[in-house]
Amino acid sequence: MGRAVLWLMGIAFLVLGAAGLGGSGSLAQEPLRKKALEVLVPLRSEEPPPPGSTLGQRVALGRMLFFEPRASVDGTVGCSRCHLPQLYGTDGLARSIGVMGRTNPRNAPTVLNAFLQFSQHWRGDRESVEDQAAKALVGPPSFGNSSQEAAMARLKAIPEYRELFGKAFPHDKDPVSPKNWASAIGAFERTLVVPSRLDSWLLGDDRALEERERRGEAIRVMGITQLGQEIPQEAIEELFQFLCSLTGPLPQGFSEAPVLPAGGFRP
Numbered sequence: 001m002g003r004a005v006l007w008l009m010g011i012a013f014l015v016l017g018a019a020g021l022g023g024s025g026s027l028a029q030e031p032l033r034k035k036a037l038e039v040l041v042p043l044r045s046e047e048p049p050p051p052g053s054t055l056g057q058r059v060a061l062g063r064m065l066f067f068e069p070r071a072s073v074d075g076t077v078g079c080s081r082c083h084l085p086q087l088y089g090t091d092g093l094a095r096s097i098g099v100m101g102r103t104n105p106r107n108a109p110t111v112l113n114a115f116l117q118f119s120q121h122w123r124g125d126r127e128s129v130e131d132q133a134a135k136a137l138v139g140p141p142s143f144g145n146s147s148q149e150a151a152m153a154r155l156k157a158i159p160e161y162r163e164l165f166g167k168a169f170p171h172d173k174d175p176v177s178p179k180n181w182a183s184a185i186g187a188f189e190r191t192l193v194v195p196s197r198l199d200s201w202l203l204g205d206d207r208a209l210e211e212r213e214r215r216g217e218a219i220r221v222m223g224i225t226q227l228g229q230e231i232p233q234e235a236i237e238e239l240f241q242f243l244c245s246l247t248g249p250l251p252q253g254f255s256e257a258p259v260l261p262a263g264g265f266r267p
Contacts, residue, residue, distance in 0.1 A: 029206055042202035043113065043195040048253070055187060057168040059253075062188030064164070065181060067257045071137065071151040073144035074099045075265035079133070079185065082108035085255050088247070089114075089192070099144035112194045112250075115186070130186035134178055148178035153266075155181075160261030188253070196248040209245055 049055040065071070069078040082096040082104075083089045089110035091097075096104040106122050111129075120126035126135060136142040137151045145151045155161045156176045165175035168184055200208035 029201075033202060033204075037202060040202060042199040043116075043193060043248075044199070044203070045195055046191070046193055048191060054168065054170070057164075058184045058187040059191055061164045061168045062184035062186065063253055064258050064260055065185050066188055068155075068260055070154055070158070070263070070265045071143060071145075071181075072099050073146075073150075073267075075267070077143055079111070079136070080257065083111045085250055085257075088112060088250070089254075096141075098139070098141040102141040102144070104141045111189055112192050112254075114192070115190045128186065129189045130182040133185040133189075134182035137178065137181070148181075152176050152178060152181065157266050158261050158263035160263070164261070192251055192254055194248040194251065197245045199248070201245075210241065 049059060051057075051060070066079040066083075069076050069081070072078065077099045081098070082091045084091055089112040091108050094107055096106075096108045098104055109122065114120065115129045120129060120132040126132040134148065137145050137148045143151060155165075162176060165180060165184075169175040169180045172180065197208045
């Protein structure tokens with residue numbers, strides 16, 4: 001969940017905590033859940049598109065391109081360089097490292113659930129995940145290409161990519177294009193929906209959250225922290241447990257890298 005969602009969640013649970021709502025039974029949880037749903041919309045898992053469909057072909061291609069480094073100027077950087085599955089779609093660095101060892105001005109936000117945001121990048125200067133994928137090709141510390149066409153030329157030199165782009169975009173005369181690169185990667189990233197146990201609880205699963213995770217006390221810690229007061233160890237543990245409930249399992253298509261088409265890197 002994004003920062004805005006967490007902020008709304010904090011407000012909702014601060015109110016609930018003050019009201020003293022709690023209890024482990026289904027009836028006791030219902031007022032808490034109803035209040036939370038006034039400001040939160042739970043994420044739901046979505047079925048992937050059929051593999052043989054056009055959208056399915058684009059998602060499969062986008063998954064390959066997400067992990068593909070040969071579109072970068074030095075053959076070392078793909079989307080997965082800064083958005084590692086092992087680190088939940090980030091790289092864990094204060095500032096990400098791109099081509100030629102260049103340092104990005106900011107850290108890498110996660111790609112999980114990212115398409116749900118109204119803009120991309122910490123600066124908000126990317127309209128969508130597709131816009132981000134396209135502009136990353138020419139970002140000096142990202143893929144570092146002099147032009148998007150230079151990146152596409154490297155992919156066109158790999159026969160299997162020409163075939164895969166043709167299947168994913170069957171009506172295009174020149175399917176290996178920056179627009180289709182962005183469309184395929186965007187199609188894949190839109191499958192990276194990661195509902196958490198909190199989402200399951202919001203959808204009615206009373207067993208999804210433990211008692212300590214449901215209690216408003218954990219969220220009140222956020223307010224106490226902002227007031228600069230010392231946080232008791234027990235409260236820290238409750239906050240930690242609550243935050244753990246916001247993390248869901250990785251999508252299968254993201255947790256493992258695909259086998260990429262054969263072909264050497266061409267500067």
